[in-house]
Amino acid sequence: xxxxxxxxxxxxxxxxxxxxxxxxxxxxxxxxxxxxxxxxxxxxxxxxxxxxxxxxxxxxxxxxxxxxxxxxxxxxxxxxxxxxxxxxxxxxxxxxxxxxxxxxxxxxxxxxxxxxxxxxxxxxxxxxxxxxxxxxxxxxxxxxxxxxxxxxxxxxxxxxxxxxxxxxxxxxxxxxxxxxxxxxxxxxxxxxxxxxxxxxxxxxxxxxxxxxxxxxxxxxxxxxxxxxxxxxxxxxxxxxxxxxxxxxxx
Numbered sequence: 001x002x003x004x005x006x007x008x009x010x011x012x013x014x015x016x017x018x019x020x021x022x023x024x025x026x027x028x029x030x031x032x033x034x035x036x037x038x039x040x041x042x043x044x045x046x047x048x049x050x051x052x053x054x055x056x057x058x059x060x061x062x063x064x065x066x067x068x069x070x071x072x073x074x075x076x077x078x079x080x081x082x083x084x085x086x087x088x089x090x091x092x093x094x095x096x097x098x099x100x101x102x103x104x105x106x107x108x109x110x111x112x113x114x115x116x117x118x119x120x121x122x123x124x125x126x127x128x129x130x131x132x133x134x135x136x137x138x139x140x141x142x143x144x145x146x147x148x149x150x151x152x153x154x155x156x157x158x159x160x161x162x163x164x165x166x167x168x169x170x171x172x173x174x175x176x177x178x179x180x181x182x183x184x185x186x187x188x189x190x191x192x193x194x195x196x197x198x199x200x201x202x203x204x205x206x207x208x209x210x211x212x213x214x215x216x217x218x219x220x221x222x223x224x225x226x227x228x229x230x231x232x233x234x235x236x237x238x239x240x241x242x243x244x245x246x247x248x249x250x
Contacts, residue, residue, distance in 0.1 A: 033204035049068060049069065082128075086139070098142050103139075122147070165250055170237060176210055180200060201220070202218060202220060215230070
């Protein structure tokens with residue numbers, strides 16, 4: 001376990017200790033996919049607590065860990081998360097980086113913000129509830145574009161559908177190097193360089209073993225190329241190769 005992992009595990013242990021000491025729910029800030037993977041792989045949830053990982057909606061990538069006393073049910077409504085809506089002029093196309101940069105300029109740490117979801121008219125940003133009013137009052141421009149800002153009732157929130165493109169391709173096998181090569185349409189040699197350099201993550205975990213098997217529904221994050229989901233594994237070709245369908249987040 002490396003130093004960053006040890007520090008993360010120590011913080012999570014503190015949540016359980018505080019919950020036990022005060023007999024009340026305690027929550028982390030937002031955890032990214034890599035941190036959630038570390039907790040899943042390297043942390044054993046203690047007996048005698050109820051826990052909940054929640055990011056504001058189903059399939060959220062960044063999530064808060066809430067620890068409840070054994071007698072208290074783990075309810076999503078108890079999680080201190082708010083969602084803020086930014087409406088922008090239709091002629092302006094703002095990026096994920098634009099929104100995040102504006103929040104960082106207010107002195108807000110990334111751990112206080114969750115997923116950033118865009119649609120055709122603007123963006124939803126999840127934040128810890130203790131900073132929601134501050135953000136809503138202080139953000140009226142993003143990248144020099146005027147925005148209308150409001151806190152949305154979580155009960156009324158409907159997540160926009162992720163923007164993806166779909167690609168069908170053929171690969172030799174479900175080995176990581178074969179799937180990456182087919183997805184990016186690059187040589188196996190270049191694929192091996194990406195993997196050995198630590199540029200490829202599988203379900204938020206860095207993988208250096210090029211023979212690692214990839215399964216349906218797995219998430220591939222490839223530095224400089226983007227994020228992809230192996231959506232479907234089809235039939236074999238006559239030569240024994242595999243038809244696969246990959247979705248790329250755009």
